[in-house]
Amino acid sequence: MPTQQLDYFASLVAEDEHLPLTEAAIAVAQHAYPDLDVQGVLDHIDQMAEKLKTRITPETSAIQRLQILKHYFYTELGFGPNPNDFYAPENSYLHQIIDNRRGIPISLAILMMELGNQIGLKIRGVSFPNHFMMRISLQQGEIIMDPLTGASLSKNELQEMLDPYLDAKGYRGELSLPLNIFLRASSPREILSRFLRNLKMIYSEHERWERLLGVQERLVILLPDSLEEIRDRGLIFAQLEYLRPALADMQRYLRESPEAEDATEIRDHIATLEGQTKLH
The missing domain is CATH 3.10.620 (C8orf32 fold)
Known part of the structure; x- marks a missing residue:
């Protein structure tokens, strides 16, 4: 990037x-x-x-x-x-x-x-x-x-x-x-976030992870207080096997919103990634 x-x-x-x-x-x-x-x-x-x-x-x-x-x-x-x-x-x-x-x-x-x-x-x-x-x-x-x-x-x-x-x-x-x-x-800012989320949806549906990461990086910059966008960047990093940045984003998401609806799911992701980083 x-x-x-x-x-x-x-x-x-x-x-x-x-x-x-x-x-x-x-x-x-x-x-x-x-x-x-x-x-x-x-x-x-x-x-x-x-x-x-x-x-x-x-x-x-x-x-x-x-x-x-x-x-x-x-x-x-x-x-x-x-x-x-x-x-x-x-x-x-x-x-x-x-x-x-x-x-x-x-x-x-x-x-x-x-x-x-x-x-x-x-x-x-x-x-x-x-x-x-x-x-x-x-x-x-x-x-x-x-x-x-x-x-x-x-x-x-x-x-x-x-x-x-x-x-x-x-x-x-x-x-x-x-x-x-x-x-x-x-x-x-609201217009730009909608603009970027349109692209996010398109690239998500086609699983074009590199392109999606480029969009997601900008969403995190645009909406720095949005933990969901940080979580989503972590999930994209994981798809691209960028394991350490993926872990950093997901751990931050859980640290700052431990009661999130998807907290269990994200914990499972983290456990999987930690297992993978040990293998690398």
């Missing part, structure tokens, strides 16, 4: 106040593309923004700016979903998305938010269950927009999308949660 790239990522996400979401999201891909020129990708996005700025004057209203942005992003540049392979990891790497014009909601939203912010629009990300959204503040009120298409969604449409999630979680009847809880703006 190249420590230089991890140090760079750590420097980007060190503070909440100045966390550069776009740069950090591009930098995530360095685990899979070590030679990626992050600044070159940022420059490419800036060039797109410069084109947009030529179409705007100080008199252009926010709603007009939004229409100009949507036309440019979806119609001219042709950004949209990848219906053939929605779960391909490339849909989460911003440099690939810029080349292919195909992404998933959260990756397209990060690009849209960056371009929108550069032309004076207040666009924020919303970690809506199962489908990342964007929230745009206009004089007329707040708009919730689908990053895949640019469509604005009504409260009824959003509730219909939310209901299956509420059913699955048992949040119905007396426990029913209001829609607004799910529409609050997410912080850059």
Whole structure:
């Protein structure tokens, strides 16, 4: 694992106040593309923004700016979903998305938010269950927009999308949660953690452990207080037979959360690993 790239990522996400979401999201891909020129990708996005700025004057209203942005992003540049392979990891790497014009909601939203912010629009990300959204503040009120298409969604449409999630979680009847809880703006750290967890899920399902470790290292850096992410890194280390770091992570997990639901399971893992380290 190249420590230089991890140090760079750590420097980007060190503070909440100045966390550069776009740069950090591009930098995530360095685990899979070590030679990626992050600044070159940022420059490419800036060039797109410069084109947009030529179409705007100080008199252009926010709603007009939004229409100009949507036309440019979806119609001219042709950004949209990848219906053939929605779960391909490339849909989460911003440099690939810029080349292919195909992404998933959260990756397209990060690009849209960056371009929108550069032309004076207040666009924020919303970690809506199962489908990342964007929230745009206009004089007329707040708009919730689908990053895949640019469509604005009504409260009824959003509730219909939310209901299956509420059913699955048992949040119905007396426990029913209001829609607004799910529409609050997410912080850059929250957006990045969801972004990384998408990749984590993809690489876990395909058991691509080296790639998964690159993602997991960044999750531990991003969420240093999350013991679950430290445990998961330990489990990945174990799959790769990096026995000592695997033991260190799992022992820390148990030390700091001895009552965890999976404590017995992790103790068993540790016993197995300790047996293996004696053999080495």
